[in-house]
Amino acid sequence: MRFVKGHGTENDFIILPDPDGELDLPATLVAAVCDRRVGLGADGVLHVMRTKLSPEVADQAGEAEWFMDYRNADGGMAEMCGNGIRVFARYLVEAGLVDAGEFGVATRGGVKRVRLMESGDVSVDMGRPRILGRSRTVVAGQEYEGLRIDMGNPHLACVIGDPVVQLDLGYQPVFDPEVFPSGVNIELFNPVGPRRVVMRVFERGSGETRSCGTGAVASAVAAAELAGETTGTWAVDVLGGSLTVTLDERTSHLAGPAVLVASGEVTL
Numbered sequence: 269m270r271f272v273k274g275h276g277t278e279n280d281f282i283i284l285p286d287p288d289g290e291l292d293l294p295a296t297l298v299a300a301v302c303d304r305r306v307g308l309g310a311d312g313v314l315h316v317m318r319t320k321l322s323p324e325v326a327d328q329a330g331e332a333e334w335f336m337d338y339r340n341a342d343g344g345m346a347e348m349c350g351n352g353i354r355v356f357a358r359y360l361v362e363a364g365l366v367d368a369g370e371f372g373v374a375t376r377g378g379v380k381r382v383r384l385m386e387s388g389d390v391s392v393d394m395g396r397p398r399i400l401g402r403s404r405t406v407v408a409g410q411e412y413e414g415l416r417i418d419m420g421n422p423h424l425a426c427v428i429g430d431p432v433v434q435l436d437l438g439y440q441p442v443f444d445p446e447v448f449p450s451g452v453n454i455e456l457f458n459p460v461g462p463r464r465v466v467m468r469v470f471e472r473g474s475g476e477t478r479s480c481g482t483g484a485v486a487s488a489v490a491a492a493e494l495a496g497e498t499t500g501t502w503a504v505d506v507l508g509g510s511l512t513v514t515l516d517e518r519t520s521h522l523a524g525p526a527v528l529v530a531s532g533e534v535t536l
Contacts, residue, residue, distance in 0.1 A: 269535075271301075272359055273308065274528040276351030276390075278478035278508025282310040283359050283528075289321040295343025300536050302341040308534055311477045312349060313339040314356045319374040331379045332372035334360055340473025348377035348420040350481015354390035354526035357382040362528060377420025391523040394419060394482065397489045397515075405454050406442040407470075408435065412456065415490040419482040422448055422472075425455040425490035432456050432468045437476040455483045457491065457504075464503040465491050478508035485520050488513035 269291065272283040282301050284291060293315060302310045315337035320329040322337065336356045338349045353373055360366045360373075361384060370383040381393040398418040405412055405424055414426030424443065441454050451472035457465045467487045469480040488502035492515060502513045511524040 269533065271308065271532060271534050272528055273310065273530040274355040274358060274526065275508070276354045276479065276481065276526045277506055277511060277524055279351040279480060280310045280478075281312050281314045281349075281352050281355050282308050283314045283316060283355070285316045285359075285363070287316065287318055287365075289317045291315070293337075293339065295339075297536065298339045298343040299341065301534065307536065311341055311471070311474045312346070312352060314349075314352050314359070315339065316356070316359065322374075324376060325374045328372075328374040328379050332374040334365065335374040338375065340471070341475075342473040344473045345376070346421055346473065348375050348380070348394075348482055350392065350394060350419075350483075350485060350522045351479055351524070351526075352481070353380055353382060353392050354481065354522075354524065355528070357384065357390050357392070358526040358528060375420070385523065388525070389523050390526040391521055392481075394485050394520045394522050396519050397485060399489065399493070403444055403447050407437065407454070407456065408439050414455075415486075415493060416447070417486040417489055419486055421482055422450065422452045423455060423483060423486035424448070424452050425457065425483070425486040427490060427494055428456050428458065432458050432466055435468060437468060437470055441470050453480060453483050453486075455480070455487045455490075457487045459491055459494070460505075463491075463495075463500055464505070466505045468507065479506040479511070481511065481522050481524070484511045485513050485522055488515060489520070
């Protein structure tokens with residue numbers, strides 16, 4: 269298989285170009301590609317195919333020519349990925365599949381509008397976050413309460429008193445399976461200044477990652493609620509860099525870097 273590798277704030281992905289939808293991608297193959305010892309190593313796979321060829325999203329073909337078929341590192345399918353879609357957009361432009369500017373990308377979470385900015389960053393309209401209530405998680409023996417947020421995929425964003433940079437996230441977080449029957453992405457964050465937070469994340473199907481785009485938006489939403497705000501621009505610092513989240517009354521936007529670092533062929 270041909271591949272390209274890229275990352276957004278060190279949340280890294282294997283891009284598999286497959287415009288005609290010819291690749292068979294069972295979960296075992298995706299997991300093998302993402303394995304950091306015997307594969308290429310990544311937090312997930314961005315399978316590139318024409319929207320009209322996928323029965324899952326064919327109804328989005330009028331708004332978006334290309335479908336981001338996103339898979340977690342364990343091979344499971346996911347609805348959306350905020351860092352992944354920015355890397356996906358960078359690939360489409362550099363491969364000559366779309367013109368630079370603003371365009372739509374089909375996802376299992378609906379069509380997302382992306383824009384390549386003059387700064388080199390990529391911005392994506394993430395849609396309106398949905399706050400669903402509160403729940404709890406246990407991480408390394410410590411219980412934290414957080415806000416349940418739907419970003420097209422499920423999140424539990426928890427503001428905590430412990431410094432997140434010192435936490436041991438090597439343990440599988442515990443959560444209520446009745447509340448999150450399909451699993452959940454768990455964000456732990458500290459407010460560190462006006463509209464600025466530091467976040468770490470345990471992603472469903474991937475474990476702790478260096479960054480999570482949808483999780484950054486969820487954390488900004490939770491931080492905004494804590495501050496009694498609903499709009500504004502938030503800086504979200506992650507292990508791999510910094511992301512910018514803008515909240516307004518209608519939607520949310522995520523902006524940050526998207527870099528392609530390698531290409532070649534893989535045989536597994």
